[in-house]
Amino acid sequence: MRVFDGRAADIDADRERTQAMFAFTKETGEPAVRAWCPHRQVAFGRRDARADGYGEATRAAADRGFPAVERAVGGRAVAYTGSTVAFARAEPTEGRAIQRRYDRTSTDLRRAFDRLGIEARPGEPPDSFCPGSHSLQTNGKIAGLAQRVTDEGALVAGIVLTRDADAIADVLAPVYRALNVPFDPASVGSVERAGGESEPATVADEIERALVEGYREDAGDRQD
Numbered sequence: 001m002r003v004f005d006g007r008a009a010d011i012d013a014d015r016e017r018t019q020a021m022f023a024f025t026k027e028t029g030e031p032a033v034r035a036w037c038p039h040r041q042v043a044f045g046r047r048d049a050r051a052d053g054y055g056e057a058t059r060a061a062a063d064r065g066f067p068a069v070e071r072a073v074g075g076r077a078v079a080y081t082g083s084t085v086a087f088a089r090a091e092p093t094e095g096r097a098i099q100r101r102y103d104r105t106s107t108d109l110r111r112a113f114d115r116l117g118i119e120a121r122p123g124e125p126p127d128s129f130c131p132g133s134h135s136l137q138t139n140g141k142i143a144g145l146a147q148r149v150t151d152e153g154a155l156v157a158g159i160v161l162t163r164d165a166d167a168i169a170d171v172l173a174p175v176y177r178a179l180n181v182p183f184d185p186a187s188v189g190s191v192e193r194a195g196g197e198s199e200p201a202t203v204a205d206e207i208e209r210a211l212v213e214g215y216r217e218d219a220g221d222r223q224d
Helices: 011-028 046-050 054-063 098-116 165-179 200-223
Strands: 032-036 041-044 068-070 078-080 085-091 135-137 141-149 154-160
Touching: 011 032, 011 085, 011 154, 032 200, 041 054, 041 165, 046 054, 046 068, 054 068, 054 165, 078 165, 085 200, 098 135, 098 141, 098 154, 098 200
Parallel strands: 041 068
Antiparallel strands: 032 085, 041 078, 085 154, 135 141, 141 154
16 A cells, blocks of 8 residues: 655645545556645635625635635535644545445544544534545544545545644635535534644544554455
């Protein structure tokens, strides 16, 4: 498995690095993993970009020092403060095993959280940021997953909130209000708020380790 380390120089280069990782897997058939701390930003989903209040939402983010970007994977807006960990695992497409990939990645994240000293469970509080069916929570939502599937490969990606729960809630409240999407600032959690080891580099390392281990174990099970 190829590991793509580190954060690129700016937001655009950082996104290109993940795209390059996915392209590598699609071209070679070799799985790849990345876990890193993206630059400060609010990343909007495609539904956000089509909303009537999108312009107001991007201005609200910018007014609070968060550049607005659009992303291809995921649902509603998410905020990165510089301490937020993003992760991605690219792997060859095997049928349409979308739920299997979600389940495996959720299990891998929970393994990483165990090592960080917290116990996360599936689900999310009502009116969470980027609401979806594939989330983890403990004292608020701390992780969300999304997936992109093509004929050549699958990319399972997501975020983990290590710290800065208040700062994330503060910027997302006016963003979601502009988008006319329900959002409860109290639903935002973090590894730190749950009492775990929240140093972003440590969190990224544990997630990377768990994503590698989980894929290899699952591959071994399929071969047995």
